[in-house]
Amino acid sequence: MSTLTSRFEIRWHGRGGQGIVTAANLTATAAIKAGFYAQSIPTFGTERRGAPVIAYNRIDRQVIYERSPIVEPDAVVVADPHLLANPKPLVAGLKSNGYLIINTTKSVEEIRSIIGRSDVKIGVINATKLAMDVLKAPIVNTAVVGAMLAATKILPVEYAFEAVKDMFPERLVQPNIQLIKQAYELVKVE
């Protein structure tokens, strides 16, 4: 089974069109398949392609009653490297010993100096390149889920494959499972 022992909360940052809400749904679906209780929480505004988007997950062994905003996530996943231009909102509230997983070509050291946090673990993955290679499109949601699972180890990655089978149309199942696998193996966490 997994290493999840207490409540785990994730905040996803991306842009409209990158599939952040799908990443959160995929994570919740995988967690539920693993026998946990999970919420996938999108935020809604004026929905348009390219606008910054945030989504959340809460995962627990017990039923979750809370509906309040997640303010101190255990992990933050950033799907769009350009969001680093304004790093403050990305690490706002991120717990000490938490995880920042980011789609970037930069190194862990470079990211750490940009965000100015020595108390969190950082995972870097070039998810855009992986997605372009496999899907021929910069849709990085499944890749960053793979990277997040490798970094945090909250669930065995196989549950994410099962979730992909449930959620994606047939022709996209194998490519996305492949993406998750590659990101899972390639993410660098320090």
Place this chain on the structure above:
Amino acid sequence: MGKVVPLGGNYAVAYAVKACDVDVMTAYPISPQTTIVERLSEFVANGELDAEFLHVESEHTALSVAIGAAAVGARAYSATCSQGLALMNELLYIMSAMRLPMVLTIVNRALSAPINIWNDHSDFMSVQDAGWVMMMSASNQEAYDEVIIGYRIAEDPRVLLPVITSMDGYIQSHVVEPVEVESDEDVLSFAPKRRTWYVLDPDKPVAMGSVGDPNYYYEFKRQQWEAMKEARQVFDEVVVDFAKKFGRRYSAIETYMLDDAEVAIVGMGSFMGTIKAYVDRARKEGIKVGALRVKLYRPFPADDVAKALSNVKLVGVMDRALVPGSPTGGHLHSDVIAAIKQRGLDVRTIGFIAGLGGRLLTMDNVKQMVSALIKYKDARELPKEPIFIGVRE
């Protein structure tokens, strides 16, 4: 045992409607309700559900069509919210007084102005006088179950009233969480289609929607009062049956840590989950706080509410809609006071307004409410106006 599926509240409701084998569905899309009827139209298009889906030009027409469908004996369904519900208003009163059953889901959303697609209870509360049985869920599972329970109540020959089921927009409708989805066979055997009401039939002609002059109108209204009383009895029976069949138990009110509570928060909908979580924290600090969630809103479970609160020193009632100029500012607060006073109990209350137009309720907000309750618990004078939580003054 059903199958546990990760579902947003809207899709959960769509599955329940499909399982109830609805005959006629009609709707005009409006956020955050849209994906209920989107999914239902897919079910009809791909043959999973044998029903008429009527795309109409307004919510006024949507409910008119549902009335017509129910009048010929069809199991009817619609979903709406906010401005759409406001546009249905005159038909709501007509349908309940014609004693035609249906289920209508409201995905709670603020009313304009300013334009706001986010969640509060302004729409739901605005139709409390329309003579419908009204329930409000607090989880996606409960939103799913309410539809199934709803048809059983609506079509019970002792009731014959339309039923509103509801959930919080976005906070439930678009949040994915585990939902146990039952088989269509099990659902339909729990809520079988029975034509228990008068229908339009050329072989047995009846008149519907005719004039009720001063000699008759009043008796129609009197009967609606009785039907609502029956609805409470039937609700209690149906939730017991439901628990036997599916293992999930509901009641008109849900109490949480009330037995020894000195102060308590009363409210409705999904925010009560956050309040329960806060109660857990506060209890660890020795604060004797409890919570009460009203699930069945019409008929109002006045006996249950009064009894559950009878030993609480001070009750804070949280309304998620504002009634400017009313004595309390909140529909629920006025109902709770009436329930307590009618039964001669000496339980004092203050009112909170929270979460209007999608303003989310934080743990700090709940803490403010509990702090206010502790501050006023032994005070001689209580605030006469609601305390506005989480607003910029």
